[in-house]
Amino acid sequence: MSKNSFSYVGxxxxxxxxxxxxxxxxxxGHDIKLPGMLYCKIKRSSYPHAKILNIDTSKAEKxxxxxxxxxxxxxxxxxxxxxQDHPILKTDKVRSYRDEIAAVAAISEDIAEEAINxxxxxxxxxxxxxxxxxxxxxxxxxxxEKAKGNLLKFKYKFQVGDIEKAFSESPHIVEGxxxxxxxxxxxxxxxFALASFDPKGNLTFYSTTQIPYLMQNHFSSVLGIxxxxxxxxxPVIGGAFxxxxxxxxxxxxxxxxxxxxxxxxxxxxxxxxxxxxxxxxQPSIITMKTACDENGKLxxxxxxxxxxxxxxxxxxxxxxxxxxxxxxSLYKVPNIFFEAQSVYTNNPYSGAFRGYGNxxxxxxxxxxxxxxxxxxxxxPIEFRLINANEPNSITPQGFKITTCxxxxxxxxxxxxxxxxxxxxxxxxxxxxxxxxxGGGGRVYRSDGCGVIAKLDDFGRLTLITGASEIGSGSDxxxxxxxxxxxxxxxxxxxxxxxxxxxxxxxVGIHASRTTFIAGNATLKxxxxxxxxxxxxxxxxxxxxxxxxxxxxxNISSKLEPSKxxxxxxxxxxxxxxxxGEVLTASAFYDPPNEMQSPEMIGNVSATYTFGTHAVRVKxxxxxxxxxxxxxxxxxxxxxxxNRLGLEGQVEGAIAQGLGFALSENVHxxxxxxxxxxxxxxxxxxxxxxxxxxxxxxxxxxxxxxPYGAKGIGEAGLIPTAAAVANAVKDALGIRFKELPITPEKxxxxxxxxx
Amino acid sequence: MKITINLEVxxxxxxxxxxxxxxxxxxxxxxxxxxxxxxGCNQGDCGACTVIFNGKAVNSCLxxxxxxxxxxxxxxxxxxxNGKLHPIQQTFVxxxxxxxxxxxxxxxxxxxxxxxxxxVPTEEQVKEAIEGNLCxxxxxxxxxxxxxxxxxxxRNKP
Numbered sequence: 001m002s003k004n005s006f007s008y009v010g011x012x013x014x015x016x017x018x019x020x021x022x023x024x025x026x027x028x029g030h031d032i033k034l035p036g037m038l039y040c041k042i043k044r045s046s047y048p049h050a051k052i053l054n055i056d057t058s059k060a061e062k063x064x065x066x067x068x069x070x071x072x073x074x075x076x077x078x079x080x081x082x083x084q085d086h087p088i089l090k091t092d093k094v095r096s097y098r099d100e101i102a103a104v105a106a107i108s109e110d111i112a113e114e115a116i117n118x119x120x121x122x123x124x125x126x127x128x129x130x131x132x133x134x135x136x137x138x139x140x141x142x143x144x145e146k147a148k149g150n151l152l153k154f155k156y157k158f159q160v161g162d163i164e165k166a167f168s169e170s171p172h173i174v175e176g177x178x179x180x181x182x183x184x185x186x187x188x189x190x191x192f193a194l195a196s197f198d199p200k201g202n203l204t205f206y207s208t209t210q211i212p213y214l215m216q217n218h219f220s221s222v223l224g225i226x227x228x229x230x231x232x233x234x235p236v237i238g239g240a241f242x243x244x245x246x247x248x249x250x251x252x253x254x255x256x257x258x259x260x261x262x263x264x265x266x267x268x269x270x271x272x273x274x275x276x277x278x279x280x281x282q283p284s285i286i287t288m289k290t291a292c293d294e295n296g297k298l299x300x301x302x303x304x305x306x307x308x309x310x311x312x313x314x315x316x317x318x319x320x321x322x323x324x325x326x327x328x329s330l331y332k333v334p335n336i337f338f339e340a341q342s343v344y345t346n347n348p349y350s351g352a353f354r355g356y357g358n359x360x361x362x363x364x365x366x367x368x369x370x371x372x373x374x375x376x377x378x379x380p381i382e383f384r385l386i387n388a389n390e391p392n393s394i395t396p397q398g399f400k401i402t403t404c405x406x407x408x409x410x411x412x413x414x415x416x417x418x419x420x421x422x423x424x425x426x427x428x429x430x431x432x433x434x435x436x437x438g439g440g441g442r443v444y445r446s447d448g449c450g451v452i453a454k455l456d457d458f459g460r461l462t463l464i465t466g467a468s469e470i471g472s473g474s475d476x477x478x479x480x481x482x483x484x485x486x487x488x489x490x491x492x493x494x495x496x497x498x499x500x501x502x503x504x505x506x507v508g509i510h511a512s513r514t515t516f517i518a519g520n521a522t523l524k525x526x527x528x529x530x531x532x533x534x535x536x537x538x539x540x541x542x543x544x545x546x547x548x549x550x551x552x553x554n555i556s557s558k559l560e561p562s563k564x565x566x567x568x569x570x571x572x573x574x575x576x577x578x579x580g581e582v583l584t585a586s587a588f589y590d591p592p593n594e595m596q597s598p599e600m601i602g603n604v605s606a607t608y609t610f611g612t613h614a615v616r617v618k619x620x621x622x623x624x625x626x627x628x629x630x631x632x633x634x635x636x637x638x639x640x641x642n643r644l645g646l647e648g649q650v651e652g653a654i655a656q657g658l659g660f661a662l663s664e665n666v667h668x669x670x671x672x673x674x675x676x677x678x679x680x681x682x683x684x685x686x687x688x689x690x691x692x693x694x695x696x697x698x699x700x701x702x703x704x705x706p707y708g709a710k711g712i713g714e715a716g717l718i719p720t721a722a723a724v725a726n727a728v729k730d731a732l733g734i735r736f737k738e739l740p741i742t743p744e745k746x747x748x749x750x751x752x753x754x
Numbered sequence: 755m756k757i758t759i760n761l762e763v764x765x766x767x768x769x770x771x772x773x774x775x776x777x778x779x780x781x782x783x784x785x786x787x788x789x790x791x792x793x794g795c796n797q798g799d800c801g802a803c804t805v806i807f808n809g810k811a812v813n814s815c816l817x818x819x820x821x822x823x824x825x826x827x828x829x830x831x832x833x834x835x836n837g838k839l840h841p842i843q844q845t846f847v848x849x850x851x852x853x854x855x856x857x858x859x860x861x862x863x864x865x866x867x868x869x870x871x872x873x874v875p876t877e878e879q880v881k882e883a884i885e886g887n888l889c890x891x892x893x894x895x896x897x898x899x900x901x902x903x904x905x906x907x908x909r910n911k912p
Contacts, residue, residue: 014847021855022843022862024790024830031789186890188794188802188856238792238856239890271795471854471891644850648892652853655893678799678888686881686894693895 007551008483009707010640013490015476017236017469026236029192029208030268037194038067040254040267041112043102043119044277045094048346048671049128049141052092052121057102059118065111068260069119071102075256078222080247083152085144086312086349088222088252094123095143095311096346097672098277100249105257105265130671132285132308132343143311143344150344152309156320158328158600160396161335166300170291174371178286178364179738180721182308182666183659185281185353186683189238190274195254196264202229203255208237210244211508212500213466214444218247223255234498240470241656242352243278245510246314250277275676279351280666282316283308284323284360290368296378296386300335301368303327303361309342309349316350317342319357321443322436324600326362326718329395329608330435331369331387336396338600346671352510354653358436358718359660363739366432366722370729380431380726381414389435389610391700398601401608403700403710406433409612409634412696416632417614426619427629428731431612432722438638438710439606439702440591441511448590449517450504453482453525455533455583457576459553459568461486462494463525466506467518469497472713473645474514478522480641481706485526486533487550488567504586512711515641516606517589519706524587532583536570591704607702609710611635613654613723615690619731621750624743626662626728628690635715636698639708650695650716657720659684662740759823763788764832770819778822779803779814782829790830790859794888801887804860805829811867813886830859833866841911842866842904849900853891861887865901875905 020026057069072091080086090099102119106112129135135143135150143150167173194206203225209215212232220227237244250267258265269277289302309317320340327338373383389395391404410433414420419429440447452464461482469475479493497503506518530550537555538545541563549558556564575582596602616630633650640646663682667675675681701708721739729735734749755774760767763786770785779796782788782805791814794802798816805814806828814827833840842865845851852858861884868883869875875883880901881894889897 012848012850015850015852017855018847018852019839021852021858022830022839022846023834024788024859026855027789028792028856030793031783186888188800188854188888188890189792190794237854239854241890271797271800473853644896648850648853648896651893651895652891653893656890677797678795679797683888683890684893685888686884686898689881689894689898 006484007487008480008490010643012643013476013480015473015645016479016490016495017475028189028238029194029206029235030189032194032206032235034194034196034264037264037266038105038107038261039109039112040103040105040257040265041116042100042250042253043116045097045099045101046121047094047123047125048097049126050094050123051126052090052094052101053124054122055102056120060104060115063111063115063118065107066104066115067107067263068105068257069102069115070256070260078252080218080222080249080252081313083313088249096348098348100253103253103257105261128346128671130345130347130668132306132345135343135345143346152313152317152342152344156340158324158338159336163300163302163335163337166335167289167291170299171294172372172376173289173291174368174375175289176368176371176737178288178367180284180360180363181739182280182283182348182668183664184275184278184666185241185243186681187239187241187243190271191250191269191278192267193251193254194264194266195258197258197262202231204231204233205255206233206235207251208234208240208244210240210468210470210510212468213505214508215247216500219255222252232500234468237470241354242356242510245352245508272676275681276673279314279316280348281353282319282350282357282360286364288364288368290372292372292376296376296383298331298333298387301327301333302337305340307340307342308347309344310347311344312349314349315352323357323361324397325437326358326365326435328397329399330365330433331384332389334396347668348673354656355714355718358434359657359721362432362434362718363721363725366719367725367735367737370726381410381419384410384433398603399608400603403607403638403702404610405636405698405700406610408698409433409610409636413612413614413632413634416694416696417616417630419614424618426621426731427617428727428729429614429616430723430725430727430730431614432719432726433610433612434715434718435608435610436715436718437511437605438609439516439704440513440593441605442593442595443511444507445595446507446590447513447517447593448588449506449521450586450588451518451521451525452504452584452586453529455529455567455571457568457572459488459566460492460494461488462496463522464496464503465518465521466503467497467514468509470509472649473642474509474518476645477515477642478518481519481522482526484707485523486530488553492553504588512713512715515709516705516711517591519641519709521587521589523706524589525585528585528587529583533570536574537565540565540570540573606704607710609636609712609715611715611719613719615723615727617724617727617731619728619746624746626741626746628658630692631690632694633716634696634698635712636700637712638702638705638710639699640697641707641709646697646712647695649713651693653716654720655684657717658688658724660717660739661721661724663742665740757820759819761822761825761827763827764829772819774820776819777815778807778817778819781819782814788829788831792856792859794856801864802857802860804863804887806863806867811864830863833862840866841907842901845900845904845907849896849903851892851896851900857887857889861889861897865904869905869908873905873909877902
């Protein structure tokens with residue numbers, strides 16, 4: 001179907017909940033008040049590493065208004081996280097400043113705050129270790145006693161071909177070490193949780209989680225509450241970006257307090273607490289070596305990463321899975337060696353953050369491409385085109401690339417940035433490409449999503465799905481797909497996506513999967529309804545099923561347009577009689593992808609997305625400030641479904657990517673974050689928008705995607721930092737291999753160069 | 755210690771008996787149930803709590819309710835009139851300037867105040883005007899577009 005004939009797909013359709021948000025009627029977690037609700041505060045560690053000798057909660061318990069105080073000794077030992085190394089409440093030692101030692105439920109936030117200040121903890125400080133390299137040494141302080149040393153038990157390894165032979169035979173080789181820093185999500189809405197039990201012991205947990213159904217599982221297995229007694233309700237979510245893909249101590253704490261007090265218990269983080277305690281992006285220390293032959297064809301790529309795991313294990317430790325995507329499969333490379341090792345330290349632990357390791361790995365990977373191009377004396381654009389992936393190919397990691405227009409992404413980006421145009425002094429251009437999953441990612445046994453579609457008497461379609469909305473527009477994406485399929489206005493569609501009691505299962509909002517997977521489930525369900533409608537309408541209108549067109553909420557005959565019936569009227573005819581039926585359909589879409597083998601081989605996604613960023617920078621040699629004069633992002637998206645949403649996602653991702661590249665940094669002093677305010681943590685701001693931003697979307701419909709669409713939620717920040725670093729190198733002749741590239745670093749480097 | 759204050763909020767007059775240390779943000783959200791104004795940092799750094807106080811955009815988390823006594827407040831709930839959106843609200847919807855929406859009320863009120871004083875702004879002036887309003891979702895581009903579009907609509911109103 002040519003895109004010009006779409007009514008809704010690809011058009012600028014406002015986000016379906018935008019009206020609620022611009023009028024202040026949207027209800028966030030922080031807005032919810034339940035009768036008798038208590039407020040929770042958490043007592044956290046005063047040391048990065050210490051034995052807990054004693055916890056005295058007696059004064060807190062006596063404070064009027066306090067309803068419960070809990071410590072690790074009140075709850076049987078409960079560990080969370082996929083490594084089960086993370087106690088909800090710490091009993092004998094603390095391993096980081098985040099550590100939860102006690103928690104209070106009180107009738108007001110102020111009283112809860114006062115109560116935790118009345119809790120006395122006696123510590124015996126232990127030496128801490130804040131550098132993963134130092135933590136690997138045999139005499140480093142031991143973070144987890146039961147472990148032998150600070151190396152995490154599992155190690156990632158992938159290899160294909162003969163790496164050493166390939167290097168020995170390659171005439172051109174570059175090597176380098178690259179480091180990426182701790183950054184944090186900075187969701188505008190601080191963390192929140194609200195736990196409430198009914199008299200039957202059913203838990204309703206209000207949460208901004210990205211994994212409502214997995215969360216039910218986590219709570220059930222850790223707390224012993226039967227899964228069928230757990231209901232997760234998501235209020236409107238004020239940003240997530242991956243931070244809500246695990247479950248965290250504060251969530252379990254509110255549930256335990258709600259059980260103890262038989263009252264609803266709510267926690268909201270202060271902004272300072274949010275900075276200190278919300279999981280960060282996984283920092284990385286990367287060593288890379290890349291080689292090519294005399295014609296510029298890549299021959300070998302070696303990647304080794306040491307990852308600061310922090311004190312406990314969350315999803316940061318699994319980022320190597322996704323780091324490997326670009327290392328194994330971005331550009332064609334026959335010989336690859338990849339390894340990654342996580343190391344415990346007394347630093348904060350990391351979680352999932354948009355891109356999930358790919359931005360870190362691409363920062364190294366795409367700089368190596370430039371370095372190698374320079375070494376061999378080939379133009380960086382030409383060098384990338386020589387090695388560009390092609391459609392209908394299989395990569396060394398077993399990824400089945402179907403659609404792929406990387407070549408066009410590179411050439412378009414190069415053209416739009418005027419890559420070969422003369423530059424002013426201190427001006428430079430840089431380019432970097434990316435590859436990511438675009439059709440889901442089978443990291444759990446299921447990658448599926450359920451959708452129930454229900455049409456009513458008035459032509460209103462309700463889509464009921466477990467695919468949550470975190471601000472990225474998945475609600476609108478599936479509404480547009482449904483609108484296009486059934487020919488009804490988007491305004492006639494309601495999306496219900498926030499209640500595990502009502503909505504069918506979805507694995508979670510991650511891996512840029514939702515438009516693709518929830519979209520396909522929506523398509524399936526709507527097509528089923530459409531088939532039923534065709535049957536009924538053909539009888540009512542007395543014409544052939546193949547004559548029928550669905551447009552503007554009506555079903556009409558294309559041969560005799562006067563033969564027409566409104567959607568709702570069809571439904572009334574179907575059910576408003578004896579022996580009637582209603583029009584609902586349900587679908588569960590689980591994409592044709594596979595889990596990877598222990599050797600990390602397997603087609604983990606149903607399709608892959610490619611893109612290229614190009615940036616023109618101008619550096620002020622007096623201040624070291626890097627100004628982005630022009631930013632070009634070219635992404636192949638299969639098919640644009642939600643145009644406004646797509647642009648918004650890429651623009652927002654670019655802003656996060658530029659922050660990652662230039663200014664964001666969690667400053668840790670012996671494990672404690674010291675810049676815990678927006679004043680000191682430098683986010684990208686309105687005045688930082690590049691003078692000129694161009695977005696280009698290449699549409700080559702994907703065979704599996706709904707209307708040909710691929711996922712795009714993360715792509716927009718994966719190559720950003722690498723493109724900036726390459727541009728800065730071009731401008732100054734200095735390559736920055738450590739993020740962020742701050743004015744201070746630029747000035748120091750310029751001084752050293754002089 | 756509790757005090758009595760008077761506030762006119764969105765045209766409604768209130769007499770409130772409140773703890774003296776509460777901020778205007780606390781009073782709006784917790785005493786008046788106007789939860790449209792969001793708390794992003796409580797430190798005056800993010801702008802999510804922006805309201806119009808006596809005609810000027812302020813971070814309501816930094817204003818003591820006691821100091822707001824006798825004043826007039828407009829919150830996001832009071833911007834639309836008789837069910838009709840203010841042009842800024844409309845352009846935010848139409849231009850795709852809303853994603854998670856947490857910064858949106860503050861962003862809209864900041865823009866409202868700015869456009870009252872600068873009806874013909876340049877793009878640079880708009881970016882400067884919303885400097886104190888953080889957004890983590892949109893990258894600001896569509897927000898700036900929405901504000902410029904709203905300025906045009908307001909200018910062309912008969």
